Amino acid sequence: MTLASAPGKIILFGEHAVVYGWPALAVPVTQVQAQVEVSDSVQAGIWIDAPEIGVQTGMGDLPTAHPLAAAIMGTLEALAPPLALPPFLRIGGSRRGISIHIASIIPVASGLGSGAAVSVALIRALSAHLGHPLTDDQVSAIAYEVEKIHHGTPSGIDNTVITYARPVFYVRGQPIETFRVGAPFTLVIGDTGIPAPTRESVGDVRKLWEADRDRWEKVFDEVGLIAETAKHRIEGGESMGLGELMDANHALLQGMTVSSPELDHLVLAARSAGALGAKMSGGGRGGNMIALVAPDLAEAVAASLRAAGARRTIITTVH
């Protein structure tokens, strides 16, 4: 039996603009994890058991465009030349059956990277079980292909931060840049409980951008500047100065139409409860918001968020 897990993630700054090449910052959230267990089974073929998303089926019954099927095929193709497929029936010359159990406590479609975390854990567990653990670069590349099914035109930030499980300053198409956290800081994550597919908000921003590139690229410039300033402040241990940047980034995301009344309500509730700043995080329209807090206020801000309607809250310290 082979086990692998991957953390969730949260975007601190720069979502949406990152799709067009502007920088974004994201950090892993280790309080939530996806876990995948791969074991041999007596039956040939691949059996997939993912109760949280209602999948209990043989691989052959999954559409090829299903994210789990894509992650499995991507892994197998990386292990064996495509012509040798289907390798799950013939690995190392012998017929072999495999059973995959997927368990994730990362809420789906909420900006915590559940899809990418499942992909990363699955690719790692499967490749290790088959005797050829893939490198982080390979894992991230396959997970990126799967993200395309989830997101349409993903920037690649989710698979990157989740694969490397480090804070990442991400610019699409550029080598991965992790960054140093000069002084730890505390975030409260509040979940609206509203699932919101990233594909839709990303598609809507694309329509805005296509209709008026100059206007939206100026907005992306402002977002990018916020992300760069944030990186410098985090590295310099001036994380208390991130609050105002969060507020400014949230306002720009509102302008992109990707916030929602529920997200705005939680952002305001966090600020009234003493947060130093707050913003939506991820694709938006639902999902999560984040608030920067002094550590001793974290519980109180989390309680205020729940009183304001958050389905759940997570307190996380970024190191």
Ligand code: PMV
């Ligand atoms: O909704 P999330 O957290 O999975 O991330 C979406 C981030 C976007 O910038 C909106 C899209 C992307 O691919 O980067």
